[in-house]
Every structure is written in C-alpha cells, then in structure tokens.
Amino acid sequence: xxxxxxxxxxxxxxxxxxxxxxxxxxxxxxxxxxxxxxxxxxxxxxxxxxxxxxxxxxxxxxxxxxxxxxxxxxxxxxxxxxxxxxxxxxxxxxxxxxxxxxxxxxxxxxxxxxxxxxxxxxxxxxxxxxxxxxxxxxxxxxxxxxxxxxxxxxxxxxxxxxxxxxxxxxxxxxxxxxxxxxxxxxxxxxxxxxxxxxxxxxxxxxxxxxxxxxxxxxxxxxxxxxxxxxxxxxxxxxxxxxxxxxxxxxxxxxxxxxxxxxxxxxxxxxxxxxxxxxxxxxxxxxxxxxxxxxxxxxxxxxxxxxxxxxxxxxxxxxxxxxxxxxxxxxxxxxxxxxxxxxxxxxxxxxxxxxxxxxxxxxxxxxxxxxxxxxxxxxxxxxxxxxxxxxxxxxxxxxxxxxxxxxxxxxxxxxxxxxxxxxxxxxxxxxxxxxxxxxxxxxxxxxxxxxxxxxxxxxxxxxxxxxxxxxxxxxxxxxxxxxxxxxxxxxxxxxxxxxxxxxxxxxxxxxxxxxxxxxxxxxxxxxxxxxxxxxxxxxxxxxxxxxxxxxxxxxxxxxxxxxxxxxxxxxxxxxxxxxxxxxxxxxxxxxxxxxxxxxxxxxxxxxxxxxxxxxxxxxxxxxxxxxxxxxxxxxxxxxxxxxxxxxxxxxxxxxxxxxxxxxxxxxxxxxxxxxxxxxxxxxxxxxxxxxxxxxxxxxxxxxxxxxxxxxxxxxxxxxxxxxxxxx
Numbered sequence: 001x002x003x004x005x006x007x008x009x010x011x012x013x014x015x016x017x018x019x020x021x022x023x024x025x026x027x028x029x030x031x032x033x034x035x036x037x038x039x040x041x042x043x044x045x046x047x048x049x050x051x052x053x054x055x056x057x058x059x060x061x062x063x064x065x066x067x068x069x070x071x072x073x074x075x076x077x078x079x080x081x082x083x084x085x086x087x088x089x090x091x092x093x094x095x096x097x098x099x100x101x102x103x104x105x106x107x108x109x110x111x112x113x114x115x116x117x118x119x120x121x122x123x124x125x126x127x128x129x130x131x132x133x134x135x136x137x138x139x140x141x142x143x144x145x146x147x148x149x150x151x152x153x154x155x156x157x158x159x160x161x162x163x164x165x166x167x168x169x170x171x172x173x174x175x176x177x178x179x180x181x182x183x184x185x186x187x188x189x190x191x192x193x194x195x196x197x198x199x200x201x202x203x204x205x206x207x208x209x210x211x212x213x214x215x216x217x218x219x220x221x222x223x224x225x226x227x228x229x230x231x232x233x234x235x236x237x238x239x240x241x242x243x244x245x246x247x248x249x250x251x252x253x254x255x256x257x258x259x260x261x262x263x264x265x266x267x268x269x270x271x272x273x274x275x276x277x278x279x280x281x282x283x284x285x286x287x288x289x290x291x292x293x294x295x296x297x298x299x300x301x302x303x304x305x306x307x308x309x310x311x312x313x314x315x316x317x318x319x320x321x322x323x324x325x326x327x328x329x330x331x332x333x334x335x336x337x338x339x340x341x342x343x344x345x346x347x348x349x350x351x352x353x354x355x356x357x358x359x360x361x362x363x364x365x366x367x368x369x370x371x372x373x374x375x376x377x378x379x380x381x382x383x384x385x386x387x388x389x390x391x392x393x394x395x396x397x398x399x400x401x402x403x404x405x406x407x408x409x410x411x412x413x414x415x416x417x418x419x420x421x422x423x424x425x426x427x428x429x430x431x432x433x434x435x436x437x438x439x440x441x442x443x444x445x446x447x448x449x450x451x452x453x454x455x456x457x458x459x460x461x462x463x464x465x466x467x468x469x470x471x472x473x474x475x476x477x478x479x480x481x482x483x484x485x486x487x488x489x490x491x492x493x494x495x496x497x498x499x500x501x502x503x504x505x506x507x508x509x510x511x512x513x514x515x516x517x518x519x520x521x522x523x524x525x526x527x528x529x530x531x532x533x534x535x536x537x538x539x540x541x542x543x544x545x546x547x548x549x550x551x552x553x554x555x556x557x558x559x560x561x562x563x564x565x566x567x568x569x570x571x572x573x574x575x576x577x578x579x580x581x582x583x584x585x586x587x588x589x590x591x592x593x594x595x596x597x598x599x600x601x602x603x604x605x606x607x608x609x610x611x612x613x614x615x616x617x618x619x620x621x622x623x624x625x626x627x628x629x630x631x632x633x634x635x636x637x638x639x640x641x642x643x644x645x646x647x648x649x650x651x652x653x654x655x656x657x658x659x660x661x662x663x664x665x666x667x668x669x670x671x672x673x674x675x676x677x678x679x680x681x682x683x684x685x686x687x688x689x690x691x692x693x694x695x696x697x698x699x700x701x702x703x704x705x706x707x708x709x710x711x712x713x714x715x716x717x718x719x720x721x722x723x724x725x726x
Contacts (some may be wrong), residue, residue, distance in 0.1 A: 001631070004419055005274055005275065005276035007216070007217055007276070007280060007282075007285075007288060008274040008275070008276065008280065009020035009274065010192075010256045010282065011192065011256075011271065011272050011273070011274050012274070013052070013191060014191040014192045014272060015046070015053065015054060015191055016053070016054035016056070016146070016188065016189065016191050016192075017048075017053060017055060017056070017190055017191060017192040017193070017194060018056045018057075018058060018181055018184055018185040018188070018190045018192070018193045018194070019045065019056070019057050019058070019194045019196065019204050019268060020057075020058040020059075020060075020177060020178060020180075020181035020193070020194070020195050020196065021041060021053065021057065021058070021059050021060065021061075021196045021197065021262055022060050022177075022178075022195070022196060022197055022243075022262065023060040023061050023063075023064055023261030024197065024198035024262075025037055025196050025197070025198060026038060026059060026060060026061030026064075026065075026104075026418065027039075027061050027064045027065065027068075033061075033065065033107065033431035034653075036113060037262060037263060038107065038108075040264075040265035040266075041196075041268075042108070042111040042112055042115060042117075043115065043265075044265075044266060044268045044269055045057065045112075045117075045151060045375075046112070046115040046116075046117045047269065048268070048269075049119070049149055049151060050148075051119060053272075054146040055146070055151050056142065056146070056151070056152050056154070056184065056188060056190065057119075057151055057152065057153045057154065057658070058153075058154045058155070058177055058180055058181040058184060059104065059108070059153055059154070059155055059177070060155070060177045061100070061104055061106045062096075062097050062101040062103075062155055062158065063096045063097045063100055063158060064094050064096075064100065064406070065099075065100035065103050065104050066095070066097055066098065066099035066100025066101070066103070067093075067096040067100070069099055069100065069103060070095070070096060070099055081103050091196050093158060094158055094159050094160075094161075095159075097157075097158035097159045097572045098159035099110040101123065101155060101157075101158075101159065103548060104155070105121045107151065108153055108521070111452040112151065117151060118148075118149070118150045118151075119150065119151045119152075119153050120145055120149070120150050120151070120152050120153065121153055121155070122138070122141070122142075122152055122153065122154050122155075123154075123156070123157035124138070124154060124155075124156060124157060124180070125156065125157050125160065125161050125175045126161070126174065129173050129174070129183065129187070130173070135187060138187070139187060139188060142175075142188055143709070153285065154180065154181075154184060155177065156174070156177055156179075156180055156311045157243065158174070160512075160660065175242075176242050176480075178195060178242040178245070178246040179242065179245065179246045179249070181193060181195065181246060182246035182247070182249050182250040182257075185253075185255045185257075186249075186253045186255060190255055190274075191255070191256075191257050192255065192257075192271075193246075193250050193255055193256070193257040193258075193260070194257075194258050194260065194268055194271055195243045195246065195247060195258070195259045195260075196260065196261070196262030196267070197240065197243060197259055197260070197261060197262060197266075198261065198262065198263060198382050198649040199214065199240075199261060200214055200260065200261050200277070200278060200484050200485075201214050201216075201259050201260055201261070201277070201279035202214070202215045202218060202223075202227070202240065202243075202244060202259055202279040203227075204223070204226055204227055204352075205227075206229075211297065213295050213296075213297065213485075214279070214295075214298070214484075214485055215227075215279050216276060216278075216279060216280065217279070217280050217282070217285050217288065218244075218251075218279050218280065218281045218285065219246075219285050219286050220248060220285075220286070221286055221469075222286075229245075230308070232365065235414075240259075243259055244259075248279040248281060249261060249287075250281070251281040251282055251283050252283065253283075254283050255280065256280065256282050256283075257280070257281040257282075258278045258279065258280050258281075259269050259278050259279045259281075259669060260276075260277050260279070261277075261278070263631065275481060276479055276481045277481045280668060285673075295485070296485035296486045296488075296489060297485070297489060297492065299443060299472070299475045299477070299486075300416055300418075300441075300443060300475075300486065300489050300492040301492055302470070302472035302475065303416050303441030303442060303443055303472055303473060303474075303475050304415065304416045304441050304492060305470070305472070306441055306469055306470040306472050306473035307413065307415065307416065307439060307440055307473060309468060309469045310439050310441075310469045310473060311392065311413060311439040311470070311471065313468075315390040315392075316556050316633075318436065318437070319386045321434060321436055321464060321465060321466065321469075322382050322383070322385055322386035322433060322437065323382075323386050324384060324464040325382055325429075325432075325433065325436075325460070325464040326379040326380075326382040326383045326386070326459050327379075328460050328461070328463060328464045329375050329378055329379045329382070329429070329460060330375060330376060330379050332343060332374040332456070333373065333376075334461050335456060336362070336375055336453070336456050336457065336460065337362070337374075337375070338453070339452040339453050339456040340360070340361070340362050340425060340450075340453045342362055342452050343425070343449060343450050343451065343452050344357060344360050344361060344451050346449075347360055347449050352449065355609075356449060358487070359422060359424045360424070360425065360449060360450055360453070362374035362375070362378075362425065362426055372587045374426070378426055378429050378430075381429075381430070381433070382429065382433045384435070384691075385433050385434070385437050388437070388692070390435065391411060391438055391693070391696055392411060392413065392438065392439050392696070393410055393411060393412070394410065394411040395408050395409065395410055395724055396409045396411065396510070396698060397408070397721075398408035398721070398722040398723070398724055399719070399720060399721050399722055400600070400718045400719075400720050400722055401702075401717065401718065402717050402718055402719075403703060403705075403717060403718060404704070404705035405608025405702065405703070405704045406702070406703045406722070407700060407701070407702045407703075408700070408701045408702075408703075409698050409699075409700055409701075410698060410699055410700075411696045411697075411698055411700050412439075412696065412697060412698065412699050413438050413439035413440045413695070413696060413697075414440055414494045414495050414695055414696065414697050415440060415441065415445065415494035415495075416439075416440065416441040416492060416493050416494050416495075417435060417440050417441070417442050417443070417493070417495050417496075417497060417695065418443045418445075418486055418487075418493050418495070418496045418514070419442065419443070419444050419445070419496075419497045419498075419499060419675055420445045420483065420497075420498045420499065420500065420501060420504065420508065421444070421445070421446055421447075421499035422446075422447055422499060422500040422501070424450070425446065425450040425453035425454055425457060426453055426457075426501060426581055427581070428444060428446060428458065428461075429457055429461065431444065431499075432444070432457075432458075432461050432474050434691065434692060434695055435473075435474065436465075436473070436474075436653070437692055437696065438692055438695040438696055440695055441473055441474075441475075442473065442474050442475065443475040443476075443477055443486065443493070444458070444474065444475065444477060445476075445477035445480065445482075445483060446476075448480075451478070454476065455476070458474065458476040461474060462474055467687065483508075484511065487508065487511050487512035487514065488512070489514070490512070490513045490514045493514050494514070494515070494518070494725075495514065495515050495516075495517060495695075496508060496512060496514045496515070496516045497516075497517045497518065497603070498516065498518045499518075502522075502631075505518035508679050517521035518658035522554075522556065522631060522633050523556050523557060523629065523630050523631040523633065524544075524554065524555050524556055524557070524630075524631075524633050524634045524635060524636075524663040525555065525556070525557045525558070525559055525625075525626050525630060525633075525635045525636070525663075526540060526541055526544055526555045526558055526559070526562075526637075526638065526663060527559040527560075527616075527619070527622040527626075527635070527638070527648065528558070528559065528560045528561060528564060528570075528616075528638050529561050529619060529622075529637060529638060529639035529640075529641060529644050529648075530561040530562075530564055530641075531639045531640040531641035531644060532561075532564065532639050532640065533638070533640060534564065534567060534569040534570070536638060536660060537569075537573070537638040538569065538572075538573050538576075540636065540638055540660070540662050541555060541573060541577075542576070542577075542580075542662065543662040543664065544636070544662040544663045545577065545582060545611055546577075546580050546582070553661065554664060554697060555611065555636075555662075555663050556610075556611060556612065557611070557612050557613075557614070557629070557630075558611055558613040558614075559613075559614055559616050559622045559625060559626075560590070560613065560614070560615050560616070561615075561616060561618065561619070562615050562616065562617055562618075563624070565589075565590075565593060565615045566593070570594075571594060574594045574596065574613060577611060581609055582609050582610060582611050583609065583610040583611075583612075584596045584597075584610070584611055584612075584613065585597050585598065585599035585610060585611070585612045586598060586599060586612065586613050586614060587599060587612065587613070587614030588614075589614060590613045590614045590615050593615065596613075599612040599614075601611070601718045619637075619644050619647060619648060623647075623648065623651045623652055626652055626654075627652075627653075630652075630654065632653060632654045632655065632666075633654055633655065633656065634654060634655070634656035634657070634658075634661075634663040635652050635654045635656070635657050635658075635663065636657070636658045636659070636661055636662065636663050637649070637657075637658075637659055637660075638660055639659065639660070645659040645660075691694065
C-alpha cells in the first residue's frame with residue numbers, strides 16, 4: 001500500500017469521527033436507494049466500530065426516499081384513465097421526510113443487524129442546539145451509545161422543522177445535514193469529520209470539466225476565491241457549497257475534515273490510513289510547507305507535447321534513443337539490482353505471498369536459454385525493438401482517386417497512453433520501449449510493492465531521452481490516488497491499458513470514458529484428447545502450470561476426455577501436481593474419480609497456485625466448456641489426431657491456441673524479442689500479445705492537385721489501387 005501522506009498525519013490521533021453521507025450517495029439519480037453503496041458504507045463503519053473508533057453517522061436521503069415511495073403509492077392508486085393528469089413531483093418535502101425517515105432507518109437497521117452491529121436513530125432540529133440542557137443531554141446520550149459500541153445515526157427532523165427558505169438562514173445553527181454534521185463534530189468533540197460526496201473531493205471547477213483540478217489540501221486564503229462550484233445534487237439540498245462551508249467551519253474550530261467520494265467501497269478506511277484521497281481541511285493548513293504538485297493534467301499534457309517532438313525525429317534518431325536506453329540499463333545493472341532487492345526485502349517483511357515475490361524479482365525472459373543476466377536480457381529486448389523495421393509512416397493502402405489525387409492509409413502513433421500495471425518491474429522497461437518505438441507519450445503507474453525498482457528504471461530510461469524531446473515523455477505516477485484524475489482526461493489521454501488482474505481491468509473500465517484495452521481474466525485450458533500421448537500431456541501440463549507460476553497464461557483448467565480419464569498416468573499427474581504445491585479441484589466427475597475437492601464455479605480464476613480438472617464426453621464438450629467458462633486467453637489441445645487438433649484450433653476463439661504445446665508459449669509472449677504492453681483477450685483487431693502494432697493507428701493522407709469536389713465535372717475519377725512504394 002502507499003505510505004501515509006504527511007498532510008494526513010493527524011489521523012493517527014483520531015478516536016471519534018463523524019461521517020456524513022450525502023443524498024447522492026444514499027440514492028441513485030431517480031431517487032431509488034443505492035443498496036450496494038450503502039452496504040459498503042455499513043461494512044466500513046462496522047470495521048471501524050470493531051477497532052474501537054467512536055463512529056457517529058449523519059445521513060441524508062430521507063426526503064428523496066419518501067418522495068419515491070409516495071410516487072409509487074400514487075401510481076398504484078391511480079386509474080389508467082387518470083394517469084395522464086399526473087404531473088410533477090411532490091412539493092411537500094416535510095411529508096416526504098416523514099415517510100422516508102422510517103424507511104431509511106429500517107434499511108440501516110437491517111444492514112447493520114446483518115453485520116452484528118446495533119444502530120440507533122436521533123432526529124434533531126435547531127431547537128435542540130438552542131437549549132443548553134438539551135445539548136448536554138444529547139452529548140450524554142451519544143457518549144453512552146458509543147461506549148456500548150452502538151452507532152448513532154443522526155438526521156435532521158425535516159418533518160417538524162420550522163425553518164423555511166432560504167435554508168441558510170440567519171439562525172446560524174445549521175441549515176442542512178452537512179452543516180449539522182459540522183455542528184455535531186464540534187458539540188461531540190470529534191477528532192475528524194468525513195463528508196462523503198458523489199465526487200472525489202473539492203475541485204477548483206465543475207468536476208465534470210476535464211480541466212478542473214482536485215484540491216488535495218484546502219487553504220482558505222488561497223482557494224476561497226478561485227473555486228467555481230458545479231451543480232448540486234438534484235435530490236439533496238446541500239451540494240459541494242454546503243460541504244465546503246461546513247468543512248471550513250469545523251476546521252476553524254480545530255476539527256480536521258476530509259471531503260471524499262462515497263462511491264468507493266473503502267474510502268473511509270483509506271482516510272484513516274492517511275492515504276492522499278479527497279480534500280483535507282485543517283486549521284493549520286496555511287502553515288504547511290507548499291509542495292510543488294504536478295497535477296494529472298499537467299503530466300498528461302507534458303507527455304503529449306514530448307510525444308509530438310519525438311514523432312518529429314527521424315527513424316534513426318528514435319532508434320538511437322532505444323539503443324542508449326539499452327546501454328544505460330547495462331551500465332546501471334548493479335544499482336537496479338540493489339533497488340529491486342530492497343523491494344523484495346520490504347515485501348518479505350510485509351508478509352507478501354510467493355506470487356507477489358515472484359513478480360517482483362527480475363529474471364530473464366521465459367524463452368531465454370542463455371546465461372545472460374536479467375538486465376542484459378531486458379537490454380537485448382530493447383535493442384531488438386530498435387532494430388525492427390520503422391513502424392511509423394508505413395503505408396498499408398495506396399490508391400488513385402482521380403487524375404493526380406493519391407490517397408494513402410498510413411500508420412501513426414495513438415498519442416498518450418496510460419498504463420496501470422502489476423508488481424512486475426520489468427514491465428516498465430517493456431512498455432516504455434514500446435511507447436518510444438511507436439512515438440507515443442506514456443504515463444505509468446506500477447504497484448507500490450515495486451516502487452524502488454520502478455523509480456530506478458524510470459530514472460535510467462528518462463536519462464537517455466534527449467532534451468530535444470524531453471524526459472516528460474515518460475511520466476511515472478507515484479500515487480494511486482492520482483488515477484481517478486487521470487481517467488477523466490479523455491481530451492488528453494488516448495488509451496488506457498490496465499495490466500493486471502481482471503478486477504483492476506473492470507474497475508478502470510467502469511471509471512473512464514477513455515478507450516480501455518484489457519483482458520477479462522486468465523482462465524486457460526489444456527484439453528487432453530483421447531488420442532493424446534499421455535507422456536507428452538504430462539510434460540505440457542507441468543510446463544504450463546509449474547515452470548512459470550506467476551504468468552497470466554499458465555493453465556488453470558485441465559479437461560480430460562472420458563476415454564483416458566481412468567488411465568493411471570492421469571492419476572499420477574494429479575498426484576504429482578499436488579506434490580509440487582498445486583491445490584487440485586475437480587468437477588462433479590473428476591472430484592470423485594481423483595478424490596479431490598469439488599470446484600465451483602468453473603470460471604473462477606484462482607489467486608493461488610491451483611488447478612481444476614474435469615472429465616468431458618468428447619472434444620465438442622471440451623470446446624463448449626472452454627467457450628462457457630474460459631476467458632479467451634490461451635488454450636491448448638494435446639492430441640495425436642490431426643483432425644481433432646484442427647477442429648480445436650478453429651473452434652476455440654482465443655488469442656492463443658496451440659496443438660501439443662504449452663499455454664505459456666502459444667501466444668507469442670514467450671519470445672525474448674517480443675516486448676508486450678498488455679494481454680488483450682477482447683475480440684477486437686489487436687489481440688494478445690499487444691506489441692508495436694497495437695500501439696499504432698492509421699490516418700488517411702491525400703495528395704491532391706487543387707481540384708475540389710464541387711468542381712467534379714472536370715475530374716476524371718480513376719478509383720484504382722496503386723502498388724506500394726519500394
């Protein structure tokens with residue numbers, strides 16, 4: 001995990017916190033409850049409650065929920081003929097609040113009860129805070145509740161509140177649930193106030209404007225006059241303006257405040273871990289040293305500008321950059337190894353599992369049978385990229401449209417790439433080299449487990465980039481909290497490539513409008529046909545499962561034709577895999593035959609060293625099984641029957657399919673020459689492995705003679721294909 005941000009050190013002293021959840025978090029846009037977000041919220045509060053934090057919740061959403069329920073009630077009791085006369089929403093917010101408060105609390109009670117947590121409801125109005133005796137009783141009640149590990153849930157009692165518009169009146173007590181949360185934080189001596197919103201924090205402009213920047217630390221003297229607020233929630237009455245006012249008031253009273261997104265499942269936990277998420281308000285923020293921050297947009301724009309200068313270079317000049325990088329890698333080999341060993345030592349101390357340690361360790365390419373060191377192997381790969389045919393400006397099609405009018409389809413760079421990748425530090429070298437070869441700008445975010453390795457690789461590579469291009473061509477993102485900002489930059493970033501597990505890929509796809517190139521998992525199969533040489537099958541399965549246990553294309557599922565399932569060699573193979581540390585699972589048939597645990601479901605991709613085996617009726621059943629449960633990655637058939645093999649190769653629609661070979665070798669990714677940026681198992685034009693060609697697009701270049709379409713009468717339309725230039 002990322003280390004604690006220095007500006008969040010105050011969380012170490014937090015014992016009591018007030019959490020306010022906004023209407024936009026509690027409900028969806030149509031007023032219905034967002035049950036998933038509420039469930040994640042309750043789970044976080046349960047965890048904090050079990051860690052002896054005093055947790056106090058302030059919730060909105062009663063009015064919106066009540067309005068929705070009344071709307072459905074009205075529709076249910078209206079005849080079809082009268083439906084045409086129904087207009088608008090309910091205007092009586094107090095009636096909506098009265099209906100919604102009970103429903104909202106019933107939901108919280110149900111969710112907390114499922115987590116073995118007791119909650120309580122406290123409805124308050126301005127009058128409570130005007131009366132000193134009432135305020136004391138309120139404090140005593142809350143103190144008693146939290147001492148019993150009960151979570152108090154506050155809401156303004158809108159149903160009987162006497163306040164009218166304007167809501168922010170001259171009473172100076174509170175005027176919405178945001179200001180109520182700020183007031184409660186002060187009255188109840190909280191150590192922290194967390195305001196959950198539908199955006200990542202406070203921006204200096206509307207959050208949906210790509211040019212807006214997230215403000216990580218709010219300084220009133222600096223920011224109060226430069227912020228432009230966006231629209232508030234349609235269902236709530238607070239919005240970001242109310243949150244900022246409440247945050248400033250609480251911070252002035254000495255209570256730190258963080259505004260962050262309530263859409264993420266663990267943001268409250270991250271706040272208390274000192275992670276740099278959201279916007280912090282602090283009484284002493286103006287005294288903190290000013291840290292020069294390169295925001296996400298500035299980093300992306302700089303990469304684009306550098307890529308434009310890179311593209312302007314000649315082919316030999318770009319080639320020289322790669323050769324210089326290869327030389328620099330070898331020259332700094334000892335330093336790189338030292339930093340990598342430091343990462344491994346830190347991972348061991350942190351108790352990371354063997355899979356993480358294996359990914360962290362620098363090692364030679366899978367197909368390398370040479371005695372080269374890990375760094376030399378990387379350098380060789382970079383040099384081979386440098387020596388390949390120039391990929392930019394290649395003409396794929398050429399035709400003459402009319403006399404003297406030539407149209408060409410030419411390869412060109414995509415622009416700026418954002419690559420988020422797993423712990424494997426050598427991926428940085430591969431991806432950066434590919435970006436340079438294809439003329440693209442690049443932003444990289446690796447795992448924190450490899451932060452020292454990533455940093456030294458980045459330094460070595462950028463030091464080899466000439467000043468005429470600029471070392472901002474390759475940007476290294478050091479905090480995962482910057483990723484949400486980067487994913488907003490659809491006007492600057494052209495492609496996002498998540499290189500990691502399928503959860504990472506799915507999360508990024510759901511968080512951006514930028515095109516995403518990624519895979520759907522690594523559920524790879526080996527099918528042992530009835531015609532298979534079982535000794536060969538054993539060798540292939542062991543290679544595909546044991547030799548490269550940390551790669552995505554190792555075999556996860558073993559399918560066996562029923563005619564060979566009873567062979568003693570299959571039982572021996574299952575036993576051998578178990579001896580070598582593989583957890584074996586079986587389908588309904590195989591679990592009985594081999595006396596192993598039954599697997600469910602079949603499409604599960606294990607995070608540990610495990611394998612599922614199942615018996616199938618024939619090759620058609622095997623193909624159907626792969627279609628239904630695979631992830632379109634890499635699949636293999638072991639068979640002596642050539643017809644069966646051809647059927648498998650033609651019917652299994654995976655980027656890599658092979659006959660009598662290992663899944664770790666059948667997608668081209670094991671060749672030392674092939675640096676790859678990602679595995680793409682989607683059924684689009686570029687598939688696994690994605691290399692140089694996947695990072696290029698095309699443009700149509702027309703060379704004319706001044707004649708235009710409006711004067712087409714004098715044009716001789718030829719429309720003929722032309723040969724490629726030599």
